[in-house]
Amino acid sequence: MTKGTVAIVGAGLVGCVAALAFEKKGYKVLLFESRPDCRSPDQIAKYSFRSINLAVSARGIETLRFIDDKLAEKVLANVLPMHARMVHDLKGNQVSQDYGLNGEAINSIDRAYLNRLLLDEVDIKNNIKTYYNHKLVASDFEAEGGRVMLTFEHEGKPIIFEVDSLVGADGAYSTTRKHLQRNVRMNFSQDYIDHAYLELYIPPNPASVSNEDKWSISPNHLHIWPRHAFMLIALANLDGSFTSTMFAPWKCFEELDSDDKIIGFFEQNFPDALKLMGKDTILNSFHQNPRGSLVSTKCNPYNLAGKCIIIGDAAHSMVPFYGQGMNCGFEDVRVLINILEKNEFNIQQTYDEYSMTRNKDLLSIIDLSMNNYTEMRHSVVSNTYLLRKKIDGILARVFKNKWLPLYTMVSFRPDIMYSEAVRRETRQKAIVRSIVNLVQNSAIIGLVLIASRLTRSTIISKFLSKWFKR
Amino acid sequence: MTKGTVAIVGAGLVGCVAALAFEKKGYKVLLFESRPDCRSPDQIAKYSFRSINLAVSARGIETLRFIDDKLAEKVLANVLPMHARMVHDLKGNQVSQDYGLNGEAINSIDRAYLNRLLLDEVDIKNNIKTYYNHKLVASDFEAEGGRVMLTFEHEGKPIIFEVDSLVGADGAYSTTRKHLQRNVRMNFSQDYIDHAYLELYIPPNPASVSNEDKWSISPNHLHIWPRHAFMLIALANLDGSFTSTMFAPWKCFEELDSDDKIIGFFEQNFPDALKLMGKDTILNSFHQNPRGSLVSTKCNPYNLAGKCIIIGDAAHSMVPFYGQGMNCGFEDVRVLINILEKNEFNIQQTYDEYSMTRNKDLLSIIDLSMNNYTEMRHSVVSNTYLLRKKIDGILARVFKNKWLPLYTMVSFRPDIMYSEAVRRETRQKAIVRSIVNLVQNSAIIGLVLIASRLTRSTIISKFLSKWFKR
DSSP, X not given: OOSOEEEEEOOSHHHHHHXXXXXXXXXXXXXXXXXXXXXXXXXXXXXXXXXXXXXXXHHHHHHHHHHOHHHHHHHHTTOEEEOEEEEEOTTSOEEEEESSSSSOOEEEEEHHHHHHHHHHHHHHOTTEEEESSOEEEEEETTOGGGOEEEEEEETTEEEEEEESEEEEXXXXXXXXXXXHHTTSOOEEEEEEEEEEEEEEEEOOOTTOOSSTTOSSSOTTEEEEEEOSSOEEEEEEOTTSOEEEEEEEEHHHHHHOOSHHHHHHHHHHHOHHHHHHHOHHHHHHHHHHSOOEEEEEEEEEOOEETTTEEEOTHHHHOOOGGGSOHHHHHHHHHHHHHHHHHHTTTOHHHHHHHHHHHHHHHHHHHHHHHHHHHHHHHTGGGSHHHHHHHHHHHHHHHHHGXXXXXXXXXXXXXXXXXXXXXXXXXXXXXXXXXXXXXXXXXXXXXXXXXXXXXXXTOHHHHHHHHHHHHO | OOSOEEEEEOOSHHHHHHHHHHHHTTOEEEEXXXXXXXXXXXXXXXXXXXXXXXXXXXXXXXXXXXXXXXXXXXXXXXXXXEOEEEEEOTTSOEEEEESSSSSOOEEEEEHHHHHHHHHHHHHHOTTEEEESSOEEEEEETTOGGGOEEEEEEETTEEEEEEESEEEEOOOTTOHHHHHHHTTSOOEEEEEEEEEEEEEEEEOOOTTOOSSTTOSSSOTTEEEXXXXXXXXXXXXEOTTSOEEEEEEEEHHHHHHOOSHHHHHHHHHHHOHXXXXXXXHHXXXXXXXXXXXXXXXXXXXXXXEETTTEEEOTHXXXXXXXXXXXXXXXXXXXXXXXXXXXXXXXXXXXXXXXXXXXXXXXXXHHHHHHXXXXXXXXXXXXXXXXXXXXHHHHXXXXXXXXXXXXXXXXXXXXXXXXXXXXHHXXXXXXXXXXXXXXXXXXXXXXXXXXHHHHHHTTOHHHHHHHHHHHHO
C-alpha cells in the first residue's frame, strides 16, 4: 500500500528529484510536464540551443546521495570539477582564485544531460508515472474526500486527475503558484535587475591533437572577465567547448546595435575572449540568441495546508550569480522529505513546518545571489576583497571549523543552512573589520609617532607612546 | 479633432475621474467596465451590501476641482465633515483628537453614491463612451500603426477595439497590470497583513425626534475603539446610521466561532459599541458579511512606453488606515495630466516621466498607510503619542508653514507630495526627539541634584550644578 498519491507538476530538474524522493518514501507519484519528453530527438535539438551550464555543488550532490548513492555517482561521472575562478584581465593575464580552502570544487554540468539522466532514473520506478504534454489548467483544492482535483490540457482536451497532494516544481513562472495564490494570502515579490544576459560560445581548441588539449583554456576553472559594470563568464563542456555568458545592463546590449559596435566592444573589453570565440561565432550569438532578463522572486507561505506546496524556482527564483538555483531547489526536496519523516508522514504538518522554517534560508540565498553579482563583476579585482580573502584564509586555518569563509559555507557545507551561513558571516565580517581597523589605526599612530619624534614634539610623542602601549 | 483615443479600463472612482480628465484635455475616451452599470436597480441592491465608507480629503478634492469646480461642489454637498477622531475607551468615555490645526476636516462619503455621481458626469460628455459588461481579455500592444488592440468579452463574445493608449484603473487585482507584466519587466510586490476586516453597522438613533439627533454618536467624528491588537472604527452616513469596521488578526476572527463568543467579545472589548449596534445586528454582520484581507501592492514601472499605464489601486493598493487610497488614486490622475500638459501631449514622454517621478510618492503613502494601523489601534492612547501631538501643535503654531504635523501634510496639503511629507516628518521627528531627550535629561539631572543636596554629597552636587549650568 502506498502512503498516497502525489502529483508533481514540472519534470525539470527539481521536479524529477522530488518525484524520486517521494517515490522512495512510499508514495505513488504522477509527474506532469507541459512540454514533450526532453529526450525525444526534436527536443534534444531544441535544447542544444540553450545549453546553459550549471554548477552542481555540495547541496545538490547531498540531495542526490539522499535519494541514491549510485544516482549521485552517475551524475558526478559526467561533470568537470572547477576548483577555482580564473580571472581574466584586459591584457589577457589569468589569475586563479581558489574556491575552497582544501581544493573543494563546484562541478560544471550540462542542464539537458542532467535532466535526461534524471528522467531515465524516473522511468525505472514503477510507482512514478510520467505524463508529457500535460499542461495544468485548473486546481480544485476542495474536492470531495479532502482530495485535490487537477485539470490538465492534453492534445487540446481536458483530462482530470484526483490526487492527495500537489507539488509545484514548474519554475519561475509557475502555474501552480498562480493557483495557490487564489487560495492562500501569499506574500509575493518579483524584482528584476536592470541587467540582461546573452549566451555565447567558445569552440573547442582548433589546434587540438589529443584529448588533453581540446580546451583552449583551463576546463577546471570558472572563467570570469570582470569589467565592473558588466562581465563575461565561461564554463567548460565535455566536448572541449565552453558555454559563455555575457551579463550587462540592458542599455549596454541595446547600444551594441551593429556588427562593428559588437566587435569593437569585444576588442576593447574582452580581447582574449574575442580570439577564443572568433568574430563570426560572437556575431552569430548576438544575432540569434535572445537577451534574457534576470529576476528574483520571493514568496511565503509556500503551501496550502497539506494540499499543495511549491518548491524550486516556483518558490524562489534567484539570479544565477551564486550558482545555487538548482542546488537550492534540490535541497528543498531533502529538507521537505526530512520534515515529512520527522512528522511521521503527516503531510499537512510537514508543509506548514516547511513554510515556517524554510523561508529564512530561501530569502538568504536569494539575497546572497544578488550580492554576488557585484562581487563577480567588480569586487574580485579589488584589493580590499583580496585582503579579506587572505585574512579569511588565515583565520580559517587557525580556527578550523569555527571560522569558515562565506563561499565555503554556501557551496561546500550542506550541513550549514543558508541563513546560518549569513549569520556566521555577519559576525566574521565584524571581526575582520575590527582587525583591519586595528591594523590601520596602529599604522596611523605609528606614523604620527615617527613624525612627532622627527619634529621632537615630546608632548604628542609621550601621549601617543602611552596610548599605543595600552 | 481629438488628440487621440484613450481606453480606460475600470469605471470605478479612479477610472471615472481619469475619463473626465482625459476628455477635458481633448481626448476621445472609451470607458470599459466588466460589471453592469452600478446605477441599475439590481446593482444598487448589491452595492448597498458593501456600503464601505470613504473619507475624501484635500488631495481628492483638489483633483475634482482640477477637473471641474462644480463637480467638486456636487461631491462636497453630500459629505459629512469629520474634524477629529473620537477615541472610545473601555468605559465608554469619548475623547476628541483634532485632525488639523485649524479645524480642517476629512469627509465621510458613500462609495456607491460617489461612483454614481461620477458616472452621471461621465454620461454628459459627448467624447466619453461607456461600455458596461465588457471584460478585458487580451491586449496587443504591437498592433499595426503603433496602435493598441484590445479584446473584450461581452455577452460571451469577443469584441475588438483599437485605441492609441490604454489606462488601467481596474483595481488591486488589475487585468491591465497582468497584461502589462507580460510586456514590461515590472518589479512587483504583494504583502498581506495578518489581519482581516469585517463590516458592521450602527443603526440610526431609535429615539430620534428631529434631523439633528438622528445619529447616536457625533456624525462629525471618525470614531475609533483602539484595543491595541485590534480595533473598531465607525463613519457616519447621511441617514443617521454608521458604517463600522472591525479590524483584527485572522486568528481573532476564527476564534469567534459562536454567537456567545461574539457577544462576549463585544461585552468585554466594545461594551458601548455593543449597545449602539444591538446584539442582533452584530450577529447578523458576523454571519453574513465576508472577512476581507488587507494587502499592499507595489510595482514599477507603471507603463509600457505610451501604450499603457496603470493608475489607482491597479498600481498601488494600500491598507485603508490613512484614508488615502481613493485620494491618492485621484491625485494620480491630476499628476499624470499635469505632466501630459507640460510635455505638450507627448504621451510616451508623459508615461515615462510619471513612472519615474510618481513612484517615490506612491511607495511613501503605501508605507504610511501600513504604519498608521499601529497608530490607530494602539498609539492614539499612549502618552508618548499625545505628548508628541502636543509638541507638534506648539511648534506648528510657532513656526507656521515651516513645521507641519505629518497628518496635516498628508491629508490637508495636496501641494506637499507624499514623499516630501515623509522627508519633512523625518527631520521634524529627529528635532522632537532631541527636545524630549533634553527635557528628560534635564529632569533626571535635576532629580539627581536634589537627591545629592539632600544627602549633602557636595562633590556630586558641585559637579552637577556646574554641568547643569553649561
